[in-house]
Amino acid sequence: MPANNALPTRHYFASFPEQTFMSDMEALFTKKRSGHALKHIFTGAALNMWEQFTLAEDTHYYPFTCEAGLIAKCAPYFNAVANKLKERGPLTVVELGTGSQHAAQLKTVPFVEAVQPDFYYGVDYSLESAFHAATTVRERIKGVKIGMRNKNFITDDMDIPHAGPRIFIEFGSTLGNAEGFEDAPLPKDVVIQALANCRKHMSEGDYLILGVDQNQDRRSLEAAYGHRLISDFSNAMLRRVHDELPTEGFKPHHFRHVKRWQPQNHLFINGFEAVQDGEFSFGKGEPIRYKKGELFNYCNSYKFPQYFLDHCYAQTGFRLETKHSDKKGRISLQCLVAA
Numbered sequence: 001m002p003a004n005n006a007l008p009t010r011h012y013f014a015s016f017p018e019q020t021f022m023s024d025m026e027a028l029f030t031k032k033r034s035g036h037a038l039k040h041i042f043t044g045a046a047l048n049m050w051e052q053f054t055l056a057e058d059t060h061y062y063p064f065t066c067e068a069g070l071i072a073k074c075a076p077y078f079n080a081v082a083n084k085l086k087e088r089g090p091l092t093v094v095e096l097g098t099g100s101q102h103a104a105q106l107k108t109v110p111f112v113e114a115v116q117p118d119f120y121y122g123v124d125y126s127l128e129s130a131f132h133a134a135t136t137v138r139e140r141i142k143g144v145k146i147g148m149r150n151k152n153f154i155t156d157d158m159d160i161p162h163a164g165p166r167i168f169i170e171f172g173s174t175l176g177n178a179e180g181f182e183d184a185p186l187p188k189d190v191v192i193q194a195l196a197n198c199r200k201h202m203s204e205g206d207y208l209i210l211g212v213d214q215n216q217d218r219r220s221l222e223a224a225y226g227h228r229l230i231s232d233f234s235n236a237m238l239r240r241v242h243d244e245l246p247t248e249g250f251k252p253h254h255f256r257h258v259k260r261w262q263p264q265n266h267l268f269i270n271g272f273e274a275v276q277d278g279e280f281s282f283g284k285g286e287p288i289r290y291k292k293g294e295l296f297n298y299c300n301s302y303k304f305p306q307y308f309l310d311h312c313y314a315q316t317g318f319r320l321e322t323k324h325s326d327k328k329g330r331i332s333l334q335c336l337v338a339a
């Protein structure tokens, strides 16, 4: 094990090969896909920027602090759920989309402390994130066996051993980052696919605790995503396109970071907007032409209304046992039982 939990460099490349960045950026600028490229924030150097963002004191990023507070407050409920499940055998906690080390300290560890499972698995398609979460749990909680899975929790078999009861947790409104075009309705198919894949790994009576941001208030949303580090992510992504991909004529300064709240489909967007007309190509490919004002949306943050979630639960074999929300009704922990 390397000192200080530092991950050998090769792991940074294991999560998302350069090829994935290339195909994601090509799909973004050719508008074949939309809202699909947030994953590049959770790997390599960008992950450190995200970590700094969650640690910064001058942010108004309520989803992080609110959810951490809610998890702490719900500890007695989680403990009661765990005690009930343990009657069926050794308990496994599976975390979907672990995120950074700071998230592990503020959310995962308090949750795991409350339920005292026998096993903890961190599942993230960023291997660095799964590694940081699982090792943080191992360091902070005695006696819990850990594992990590470098998997896509929407599409992949997560390969979780142990037949006993399970609690799945997904914090950070990760489902809200579902891919989809900005002018499309809510991404029902993706959410149903994600829930159905989770349900496949569960037995009747197991739990899924889903953290969701349901805020519909423009001002607080704009404040949450208004920090300079969010624009820095965008600029870093544009620089990577220029520096690392075989582009010809790509000019990062032709684009600026934009954020936009769309109440009609409950979607907050972070993307690039062209500030002037131009063109570039990927290698010897077809020229990609853009017009001033054109949007390239790399990140969706859906703020799902309850009726939509209830519909998806009904389609995938979940029953909403209870919902814990913060005082302002923005962040909720949806406690679901596999029916």
Ligand SMILES: C[S@@+](CC[C@H](N)C(=O)[O-])C[C@H]1O[C@@H](n2cnc3c(N)ncnc32)[C@H](O)[C@@H]1O
Pocket (backbone or CB within 6 Å): 039, 042, 096, 097, 098, 099, 100, 103, 107, 123, 124, 125, 126, 129, 151, 152, 153, 154, 155, 170, 171, 172, 173, 174, 177
């Ligand atoms: C919004 S962050 C949440 C992180 C953390 N749980 C928190 O509460 O702050 C989403 C995390 O989920 C991971 N992720 C997103 N979609 C995923 C997928 N389909 N499969 C696996 N990991 C995914 C990302 O790499 C990232 O670490």
